[in-house]
Amino acid sequence: MEIFDVLGIGFGPANIAVAAANEELGANLKIRFFEKNKTSAWQVGMQFGQSDIQNHPLRDLVTPRNPRSAYSFTNFLHTKGRLYEFLNLGKTYALRTEYSQYIEWVAEHFADSVSYEAAVRSVECVRIDGQPLYKLTTANGSVFHGRALIAAPGRTPHIPAPFDQLDSPALIHLNDFIPTLAKQRGKPLGKVAVVGGSQSAVEILLHLADIAPDSEVYGFSRAFGYRMKDASPFTGEVYFPEFVDTYYAGTSAQKKRLDRDLRYTNYSAADADVLDALYLKIYQQKLAGQQKTVIVRSSNILAAQDLGPDGVRISYSSIESEGVTDSDFDLVILATGFKNLGAAEGEEKFPAILADVVQFSATDADGVIQINKDYSIVMKEGLPHAPCYLNGLCENSHGMGDAGSFSLLALRSAVIVNGLREQLAEQAPRALEAKAA
Numbered sequence: 378m379e380i381f382d383v384l385g386i387g388f389g390p391a392n393i394a395v396a397a398a399n400e401e402l403g404a405n406l407k408i409r410f411f412e413k414n415k416t417s418a419w420q421v422g423m424q425f426g427q428s429d430i431q432n433h434p435l436r437d438l439v440t441p442r443n444p445r446s447a448y449s450f451t452n453f454l455h456t457k458g459r460l461y462e463f464l465n466l467g468k469t470y471a472l473r474t475e476y477s478q479y480i481e482w483v484a485e486h487f488a489d490s491v492s493y494e495a496a497v498r499s500v501e502c503v504r505i506d507g508q509p510l511y512k513l514t515t516a517n518g519s520v521f522h523g524r525a526l527i528a529a530p531g532r533t534p535h536i537p538a539p540f541d542q543l544d545s546p547a548l549i550h551l552n553d554f555i556p557t558l559a560k561q562r563g564k565p566l567g568k569v570a571v572v573g574g575s576q577s578a579v580e581i582l583l584h585l586a587d588i589a590p591d592s593e594v595y596g597f598s599r600a601f602g603y604r605m606k607d608a609s610p611f612t613g614e615v616y617f618p619e620f621v622d623t624y625y626a627g628t629s630a631q632k633k634r635l636d637r638d639l640r641y642t643n644y645s646a647a648d649a650d651v652l653d654a655l656y657l658k659i660y661q662q663k664l665a666g667q668q669k670t671v672i673v674r675s676s677n678i679l680a681a682q683d684l685g686p687d688g689v690r691i692s693y694s695s696i697e698s699e700g701v702t703d704s705d706f707d708l709v710i711l712a713t714g715f716k717n718l719g720a721a722e723g724e725e726k727f728p729a730i731l732a733d734v735v736q737f738s739a740t741d742a743d744g745v746i747q748i749n750k751d752y753s754i755v756m757k758e759g760l761p762h763a764p765c766y767l768n769g770l771c772e773n774s775h776g777m778g779d780a781g782s783f784s785l786l787a788l789r790s791a792v793i794v795n796g797l798r799e800q801l802a803e804q805a806p807r808a809l810e811a812k813a814a
């Protein structure tokens with residue numbers, strides 16, 4: 378039986394950065410990654426021609442860790458013969474489609490250590506010859522063993538109440554937006570609701586106005602208007618590595634205060650360019666006497682009902698209408714974000730894929746798993762265990778830059794690789810002792 382040093386769940390940006398760090402730091406850990414999709418294409422559910430990225434392109438998979446890396450965005454542009462043209466665009470932010478190509482390009486360098494179309498179905502903690510190991514089973518029943526685990530499956534989509542009670546094909550999360558449009562094969566979309574006040578909500582409204590100009594599209598916003606992202610360079614320091622030290626050391630009350638202060642740097646807010654474009658689009662619709670995009674301001678969605686083939690009924694109140702309004706939609710798109718670790722509404726205590734690992738992990742009073750500074754799960758004292766790292770899921774312990782952003786991904790990958798290197802070196806003699814006993 379082959380035992381890998383490390384098994385990696387997911388081969389998106391976070392674990393691709395680990396593959397690069399493993400090579401460039403000379404750690405040479407034998408890692409096997411498992412990716413459920415056919416490729417490592419990035420955010421395929423939200424790929425529109427005009428959308429750009431929100432991180433500076435040099436905060437890529439490697440540059441902040443190793444500016445001389447061959448896996449940088451700059452080297453990607455150079456290799457593709459587009460460096461001068463890209464610079465000539467004068468755009469600070471690269472197109473999302475191009476960044477996805479960059480991520481796939483880096484991933485291809487590590488193809489030998491990845492199983493694609495291999496969704497991880499379960500992870501179990503086992504002991505073989507006295508050595509604690511992870512046993513990973515993929516959807517097709519293949520089994521792999523590893524001395525450590527890195528979980529980087531991305532965050533779980535947040536489906537808020539009352540939609541969490543529905544099981545309707547007419548209800549989708551933003552992750553499934555483009556694949557859902559593709560399945561329509563040009564058939565009219567009908568009446569559409571877009572729920573949420575995020576960057577994604579505004580982008581989806583804009584895209585629908587372009588590609589489905591005859592569809593009535595309602596944007597449900599809890600706020601009076603879509604908010605502008607807080608782009609102050611002062612608050613932008615939340616994405617600095619030093620912020621992780623401040624946040625990790627903070628008390629629960631300090632963390633809450635920082636979360637409140639910094640929320641609009643990344644959540645429930647959109648960039649000025651898409652806000653201006655959407656405002657102009659609606660103005661143009663009004664000029665033409667055909668307003669199809671409607672913003673339901675200061676709204677509360679009170680109930681949602683599955684109407685079978687007729688879609689979903691939403692009952693809502695809004696500052697601009699009396700009482701409760703019922704409206705039927707052929708498609709409801711939830712641009713409502715993702716779950717962080719935690720015990721509050723919209724959070725999860727641990728990633729579902731780690732249910733078996735949690736029996737070994739320390740939890741707080743609410744049952745939420747605890748994370749060390751090096752992104753490993755804090756394990757219970759005295760229980761032999763194999764190390765397990767969370768890569769890209771730790772906003773509640775490490776702060777805003779951890780899960781929803783590229784900014785710290787390159788540096789985090791070095792912390793994880795170095796942590797693994799140390800833990801596995803310590804573990805090896807213990808495993809030999811256990812085997813001898």
Ligand SMILES: Cc1cc2nc3c(=O)[nH]c(=O)nc-3n(C[C@H](O)[C@H](O)[C@H](O)COP(=O)(O)OP(=O)(O)OC[C@H]3O[C@@H](n4cnc5c(N)ncnc54)[C@H](O)[C@@H]3O)c2cc1C
Nearest residue numbers: 387389390391413423430431496497530531769781782783
């Ligand atoms: C629409 C959108 C746009 C964004 N744009 C930006 C941006 O411009 N800049 C920025 O800094 N951040 C952006 N983000 C945040 C972004 O999600 C992260 O920066 C980045 O994608 C995180 O990488 P990740 O590898 O942690 O997660 P993901 O990108 O989600 O990758 C996780 C991977 O794991 C795979 N996977 C999941 N479960 C399993 C399983 N059970 N078995 C096998 N494989 C599995 C998935 O298929 C996926 O490939 C954006 C997010 C969204 C939703």
